[in-house]
Amino acid sequence: MIKYISSQGREIDLSSFKTRLKDAVFHAYSWNYESTEQKYGIEINNFRKDPLEYDLEIWVRGANAEKKEALNELTDQAEYDVVNKTPGKLIFGDYYLTCYILTASTEPGDYATVKTMQILAPYPFWIRETTYSFLAEAADPITILPGEEEPEPEITMEQGIMFPEFPFDLTVKEGKKTKGLFDLPTDLKRVRGTRMINNESYLPCHFRMTIYGPVTDPEIVIANHIYKVETTVFTDERLVIDSRSNTVIKIGRLGEETDLYNSRYKLQSVFEKIPPGRQVLTWPGGYGIDITLFDERSEPRWTL
Template identity: 30%
Template sequence: MYRIYYENNFRESVCFTSWPYMVTGGDIFDGKWDEIENEDHIQGFERKIQDKTLDIEIKAIGAEFRKAVDVMNDVFERDILASKPGKLWVGDSYMKCYITESSKDGWVSDIDIVSDELKIIADYPYWIREVEYPPFRKEASSEKSSALGLDYEYEYEYEYSGDQSVQYLVNDHYTDSGFRLIITGPCINPAIRIGGHLYELRTTLYDDEYAVIDSSTRYTQDRSVYKVQKDGTKVDLFNARNKDSEIWQKIPPGKSTVTWNGNFRFDITLFNERGAPRWTL
């Protein structure tokens, strides 16, 4: 069975696939795309704010039952009061959302089990599976690993070529994926090509500094590019990007060649989005 649980922004979670909470139904596996219409013609599709339901039972004995009800509501409400969406997980994918309503049935009899219908609302109703790749290391580290003949667990995603000049990234999703790219200093004007596309920042990163290119969302206004200094100060790098090459261009599906000068390390995570959770894990 899928593990289904809600995780808030305070590292608290409620699991709906083990007692005292057990899922009994709902529509979280349903998906809907809204058409973009112009003069009676469909121009494309988008996903607007969506409501979902999750039906559960809460079952425990005595004080543990009352505690289970209160703890669950506390976990949900902390995100609501903070106006920060939590994550509803189904298997290895999640949707950013709030749980805003709880409709209980059968509580009048004062027994140790009740049915509860939870209402979920999301303004970014995509199910996201994060795929984190092994680090693309400095050239010296890469040469050492290759010389030792190390066999990486993630060989299907990442491999060394014989001459150390080319490495690869494999996106197993069926469409382009958003990403988060973290470049670790020290380095000057870091530039990386993935699938022939240039991602370049015209800035200096010192020891214990790193830059982040965040294209994890399809909404332009929520994307970011910045660096974090040694003392934790965040500095916007929007004007330091190479303006001739789209800094947030998504990573295409399939195998992409990755090239850079080898003088710095970087890490990349892909964000694969779907309209509904995957049926098979």
């Protein structure tokens, strides 16, 4: 599968008969280096990677009206991405490359119109995403012993607004249990959720973690590393930790975003990459989690 997806979400299939990629060399890359001259040879100080550039040769076939439509669509989407500085994606199998189409030339022919295009990838890595989704687990039932009172009902964010006499009560409910901002220390909580994730790369990888409310001070442990944010996420809200952009954002019910970078756990970085191989993930289990791993390579993995 080969296709280009513009930043507007428009897909152009480059493996169809009418619009087909005929020539490109995706399995080629290079590293540059910085060095200090020695008496014999050099000492490597650092490796770096320049942006990737590829030339694509695309054959556009069909009736004249079909060719015109396909050629115009290619230009429209490429120009939109460049003018708005929003890269598209070149999809090759399971991997994608964020890129711009910088140049193009067209050569009409009897059998097909040949369009040659040059793409630029500012971030020079092919990326494969693998997403793991873990649903909230049901809480243990509460046993009411003789003489004990029923637990207090949940107080939601809306109730805090409706009843101003409790304006600062940010209690949230996890399953059937009610939990406040000042709860037991982490080491006293029983961890219910245990799952496995697999970083198939040979290197630690970036990730995007989404945590769904309601939850207070969400905490996930991966490979004995703590990912924690000291905040309250209400029902229908979500918290997104992105290691690539070093951001912690809470997204509200209406799509509003709150920067919670300063609320991140400070003793261990919430942006620590996920180690290679199979890793144990644990969390209290009372709220849902999505975690996407980004396998980044200089060239797409061979699938011959």
